[in-house]
Amino acid sequence: MQLPTAVRQYLLITFNYWSFTLTDGALRMLVVLHFHNLGYSPLSIAMLFLFYEIFGVVTNLVGGYLGARLGLNRTMNLGLGMQVFALGMLLVPTSLLPLWLAGVPWVMAAQALSGIAKDLNKMSAKSAIKLLVPKGEQGKLYHWVALLTGSKNALKGAGFFLGGALLAVLGFNAAVAAMMASLAVVWLLSLMLLKRDLGKAKNKPKFTEIFSKSTNVNILSAARLFLFAARDVWFVVALPVYLSSQFGWGHSAVGGFLALWVIAYGIVQTQAPKLTGGKKSAVANALDADAQATNVQVPDGRSAILWAFLLAFVPAFIALALMIGISPFVTVTLGLLLFGVLFAINSSLHSYLIVSYANDEAVSLDVGFYYMANAMGRLIGTVLSGWVYQSYGLAACLWISTLLIATTAIISIKLPR
Template identity: 50%
Template sequence: MTDNSTRADNPLAAYIAVTAAYWAFMLTDGALRMLVLLHFHHLGFSPITLAWLFLLYEIAGMITNLSAGWIAARFGLTTTLYVGLGLQVVALLALSRLDPGWAIALSVPFVMVVQGLSGVAKDLAKMSSKSAVKLLAPSADGGLFRWVAALTGSKNAVKGVGFFLGAGLLALIGFKASVIAMAGVLALILVAVMAFMPSGLPKGSKSAKFSQVLSKDPKINRLSLARMFLFGARDTWFVVGIPIFFHSRIEELIGTDSAFFIVGGFMAAWIIAYGAVQAAAPRLLGPAAHEGGEATRLAVRWVGILTFIPVALGMAALWPDAFWLLPVAIVVLLAFGFVFAINSSLHSYLILAFTKSERVTMDVGFYYMSNAAGRLIGTLLSGISYQIGGLALCLLTAGAMAGASWIAARRIQAVL
């Protein structure tokens, strides 16, 4: 049960304000990822080098999530939300100073550091938004599951639009103008959110101790482990492997500029559809899923299904020059997105169901630290596996990560 003393004066208004701020952030986050990936691929960077560009982003996310729960408990959720938005503006402006004439030895570390700053920004904003739902959502009739699914699903749909936006901006106005424009728009949104944020969200407490960050609840620890492998499974193919495979194939057929739009469009469609399924998960799974034990059982079942999808596509990719591989990959990855979205939505509900209101920022921060660790592992494996074994090894590695998530999810049931 949520402690009424921690609830906002107007929960719905606060939820709308937090969600709007998170949407704005994720639009720039998705656009920036696609801008960096396609811009540096076009400059001739190898898959492993492209993966390196995102590594500090994920490392910063791990460190941020570990400490962000304590920061929010100490200084308040609105503070961490505002700082996250502000840091993203700084990161975008910093990228505008990138000089195409710089040597790789200079440009790669520069982009890594700026991406790291963006990773800090994203996870401050994410932790703030997800924690706020626990405090604002009605507890009756599955309200928590519906509200967190709506926030998570809409966030990913907006991020998907950002993927398409990033690819489109790169083709239309170039890298530098794109990041400056996004910085300006996000700065205006930050000012608006600060001016109109409703009062009542927790302000923080000086009694919060950093030593309380690590969870002692086995349910949360095992869920966090399952989450790490789940997102590792996604990013093993999502970050480098599939975008570069798609771009290379499409570029051969219709040229570079059109390839930017098509690859960005597919990644956008994947994220948007994934977000829509996440938002619909409470309806798709039925009312029984609003209870922790049943939701855990469903999480085990769905990640078991997920394991077979990248393995099947990886086996098909053993024939990399086959004309049918590209359309088959599109269909199979859409199926992966559907099953993955159900898993992700169940996880997002379970972390809030398992935690207590007085520990929500701590446990959500710890959980999303594991999420960031999975993305870090997946990002690194995406570049390495694609460089060594092409699309086939990339997807088979993703299947192994999904299998590890299934094992971890099964262990949650032992402590319920």
């Protein structure tokens, strides 16, 4: 039996997103471990991702505008093609580059292009879901967003493992070449099969409309900025280097451990609709046609406050345990598991809320603005991760994470309930 068009397009978009995420996660781990092995300091490694995050901020603003003007199929395919090119840049021999561009500047340029590609791809995938789900079916929308977000992060975890394993088995250049060839095949398939003009606005928006006029979108975007800064301040650079230097783990061990963490994190995200809402009452089902199909209470601002406050206690607990001398191995591993569960729920809940709040007529504009804030948070967290860890250690990164999550919860008080 042939699947409905909307379902086929959802599966294709998800496959594109999965494939991109696998190479993106692997590339991040490859770069962190490869340059750590070459003797680069944590702050220097963080700087390699500086342009990746900076261009992510710009891309989400402009990408949402382009998605509304040109169609989400074009922005998604553009992102895939740019990632293929970025991987190819890393294969260029240093001897062929000008002296001022060789080494770190060239890697930063490749990471910048990869950052643009990643955010074009993500913005396109998240925006497209709203257009594929029938209007008003919020429960179904929450399920589809949670499934896409969770499965993507599970694949990102697999990418971490793949990056560490490929570096150990093939070396840096061969690993990058293999990923480039695989993603090029996916890109060609997407060019042929993805529906044209998906998400293209009927009334072409002006460039000045890239900044959201929705109060709810603005508040949620601010909360998202602090949430992701709180994660990346200890996860991006500090944690992989800590695991390698303090526990003596090799590349495959670090990549494998973080891979399992992100995979579990992604699985929890797919279950977020069950964990954050519960089932609706019989009365609510009778009043809400959507509930009859999903039987799930969709979250609101109250849910965002509660789950953010719960999350804030976890990095504080890990930091305190490290400071009073409890086993670092037990503290970090168990703390990471609890942090992963609660952060996954927070992230999935936010991902649903932005798609729900977004304007139907130009969904990519609101989604792009929101992920601009997400990228800004990642940028802040990445820079802080290298600087704070190098200067003060992992515990300091965790205390800053606690403060940032508490700020997320306070901002979320303004969200509609």
